[in-house]
Amino acid sequence: MQGLLFVLPYLPFLLVFGILPMLYALYLAVTSDTGAFVGIENFTRTIRDYRFVPAFEHVLLYTTVWLGSLIVLVVGLALLLHGRAGKVTSAFRFLFYIPGALAGASAVLVWLFMLDPSVSPGSSLLRLSGSHLFVESIAPGRLPFVFAMIAFWTGAGGWIVVMYGALNTIPPELEEAARIDGAGPVTVALRLKLPLIRKWIAYMVILSFATGTQLFIEPQLVNEASLGLVPDTWSSNQLAYQLAFRYGDFNGAAAVSIDLIVIGLIAALLIVRRTGLFRTEE
Incomplete structure (x- = not known):
């Protein structure tokens, strides 16, 4: 009952801004512009679009790089901070969280400045990587990694704080017992702490994956900054946007969104089943 009261204020917003738009998108995806039922025609038509597969490939590569960096670096930093708890840890948690205060568009603008060798304070590093011009920094082959770097910079700090909070729920008696048994810091971190925050890691991966598939602001701004060097259908969300608002194909755009x-x-279901995210401990 208490849990229901806790989520009750959120349910109207979920219905109005989540479930109803999804149902409307599903309706558009299976109908024509005249409202006639067409089944999977819109899905097959958009899949045959020459921009469809590259857009999803870009998002898949970007999401893979981003999730990999989140799992390794966020969890690793959280474990490191928790192992050295104290005033220094508090200062580092605050510093990690600062980039997350920037909105997505602002973060992209900051990184556009950082990726321009002519004005970037890290121009020497850019040149070492082979980027002597801005257009070389945002070359198509580098874009998934650039966007993953931007997403990590803006989102990792908040997740470090979440993981650190999860680590604080571990009873100190368990860690003390492990140390008495001769376990060192690395063993405690990998054998004790890491398994106990597995559900929190799964939660981070699910939300981050959902966010990654919605990539839009970053490639859109880079497209404008590069004067069209980066295509305006680089990501799947951009493709849906162009179908809807450039070509008036709202049914095709709805099919891409579905x-x-x-x-x-599917990804969330697989993660939940593999990690037992909602399984209650006996």
């Missing part, structure tokens, strides 16, 4: 929803739901 594809993204289905991919996100």
Whole structure:
């Protein structure tokens, strides 16, 4: 009962801004512009679009790099901070969280400045990597990694704080017992703490994957900054946007959005089943 009261204020917003738009998108995806039922025609038509597969490939590569960096670096930093708890840890948690205060568009603008060798304070590093011009920094082959770096910079700090909070729920008696048995810091971190925050890691991966599939602001701004060097259909969300607002194909755009929803739901289901996210401890 207490849990229901806790989520009750959120339910109207979930219904109005989440479930109803999803149902409307599903309706558009299976109908024509005249409202006639067409089944999977919109899905097959958008899949045959020459921009569809590259857009989803870009998002897949970007999401893979981003999730990999989140799992390794966020969890690793949280374990390191928790192992050295104290005033220094508090200062570092605050510093890690600062980039998250920037909105997505602001973060992209900061990184556009950082990626321009002519004005970037890290120009020497850019040149070492082979980027002597801005257009070389945002070359198509580098874009998934650039966007993953931007997403990590803006989102990792908040997740470090979340993981650190999860680590604080571990009873100190368990860690003390492990140390008495001769376990060192690395063993405690990997054998004791890491398994106990597995559900929190799964939660981070699910939300981050859902966010990653919605990539839009970053490539859109880079497209404008590069004067069209980066295509305006680089990501699947951009493709849906162009279909809807450039070509007036709202049914095709809805089909692309349903594809993204289905991919996100399947990924979430697999993660939940493999990690037992909602399994209650006996």
